[in-house]
Amino acid sequence: MxxxxxxxxxxxxxxxxxxxxxxxxxxxxxxxxxxxxxxxxxxxxxxxxxxxxxxxxxxxxxxxxxxxxxxxxxxxxxxxxxxxxxxxxxxxxxxxxxxxxxxxxxxxxxxxxxxxxxxxxxxxxxxxxxxxxxxxxxxxxxxxxxxxxxxxxxxxxxxxxxxxxxxxxxxxxxxxxxxxxxxxxxxxxxxxxxxxxxxxxxxxxxxxxxxxxxxxxxxxxxxxxxxxxxxxxxxxAGEFVNDVQPYDETGVSIRRKIVPDDYIKSHDLCQSKGIDQPKPRQKKEELQEISAGAVFVESIILPDDHTKLFWNFTCSTDVEFTIYNKKKRFLYPRLHLFTLKVPEEGILENLTPNSEYFFEFRVNTGYFNARLDYSIYSAL
CATH class of the missing domain: 3.40.525.10 (CRAL-TRIO lipid binding domain)
Structure with missing residues (x-):
């Protein structure tokens, strides 16, 4: 109890x-x-x-x-x-x-x-x-x-x-x-x-x-x-009734039913930015083995005229993911992610050309190795 x-x-x-x-x-x-x-x-x-x-x-x-x-x-x-x-x-x-x-x-x-x-x-x-x-x-x-x-x-x-x-x-x-x-x-x-x-x-x-x-x-x-x-x-079974619109009487926003057309699709982000489905610029797409409990870090240096970084990955296990700069200041929150349905993808904009950025993948499970399929690429 x-x-x-x-x-x-x-x-x-x-x-x-x-x-x-x-x-x-x-x-x-x-x-x-x-x-x-x-x-x-x-x-x-x-x-x-x-x-x-x-x-x-x-x-x-x-x-x-x-x-x-x-x-x-x-x-x-x-x-x-x-x-x-x-x-x-x-x-x-x-x-x-x-x-x-x-x-x-x-x-x-x-x-x-x-x-x-x-x-x-x-x-x-x-x-x-x-x-x-x-x-x-x-x-x-x-x-x-x-x-x-x-x-x-x-x-x-x-x-x-x-x-x-x-x-x-x-x-x-x-x-x-x-x-x-x-x-x-x-x-x-x-x-x-x-x-x-x-x-x-x-x-x-x-x-x-x-x-x-x-x-x-x-x-x-x-x-x-x-x-x-x-x-x-x-x-x-109480007395409170919310009167703030457009929310329901309990104070909760009214949810729209999700239909297949609403599903997130791979490379939606690139399409929304007017960029073709990416081909890696800095590193070829590959399958990376990460041992149980280990950390894998990939770095990328932006070319002279590039200010955007895109990424796309799937992982066979849950993974803790973040992006940081040389001073280890986070540019992307450290989040526990899983990719059961679609790849995890994102973008950082207004970055400094010729600067180095680090993508960290941490496998917290102590039992299974992870297989990471990823690409990191930059754009103007």
Missing amino acids: PAKFQSPSPASIHECALIEQLRNKLTDELPDGIPNDLNTDLNLLRWIRGFDANFDKITKNFYTYVESRRAAGFDVSDLPEKFFDLPHIKRFLPYIAASRLNDRLWLDERNAFLFVERAWCQPKELILRREKKQNATKGLVQFIVFFDAATLNLIDYLNPMSAQIKFWQVRSELWQNWYPEMVQKIYLVNPPRFISTLWKVVGIFLKKENLELIEIIGNQKDLQNDLPAWFIPREF
Whole structure:
């Protein structure tokens, strides 16, 4: 059974000392120090608690998060307002039922706001804003999740190698590695009939303490045992009705059905940029063997007049991928990717000619070698 809810306690005297130690370590080891919005006692406290004060793990994950956030352009102060208008996000929004409640539905006694989960939206920046405004003695701001499983097709989750399982594995890793101690409680509503099967799958990806945050709700009225009716959307037997258009009454964007014409196809990116299906310029396309747990790095120097880099790859296993420059500053976030259906492809623009760039492929599995089929090419 899930653990009974307890509000996060303020930092203890010992934790206050750890916060300063961690602040000094991160300031020394991060290229630009700690970004201002992340350099708060409460934010550092959640990393300390989320990683059991293991400073080496914290530093590794914090560095990767900060560099990836910057490379993705997510380090701007108005990200919550602009997120859904970003060009590389907006094109996918018609197909995603994304929560648009932001932090409007706030429960003061829990120091948390509501997030309705039918797809993904990261409210970290909203948490940081709230923490700056509140009394320092209140403790961590968190969010409460209503995970609506009504549209889950259980068949998709029975195959451990399916795209759906891979996707949930990636999401779970991101949550646990980059966003520790942000979720207060997850209420799984409209559970599928064979919830025990799904529960076994979830247990593979989540740490025990995070698994205990999840409570399965068979009767929606039971939500009112923990939460006031005004905080619960009417869809889940509560009273809240969203009136902000064009979202549904629960505050979630209305998703368009995906049809075959919407599927991503290989080399779509090149076609959108008016470039013919590529032939490698710097290196012939080849199959690269990467040992289990090993890293493969390919470098490319842009020609005199080139400012764009394209890449395209498939890999026989999951792979952690990033791009960086000579100073090891990320130009592309470090992401856990899989290529079950179509190749992974992307573009970097406005680069400096005659500069060297590095493409890193890291195989995290300790059991199987990976076979990587890739091409990297440049353009004007």
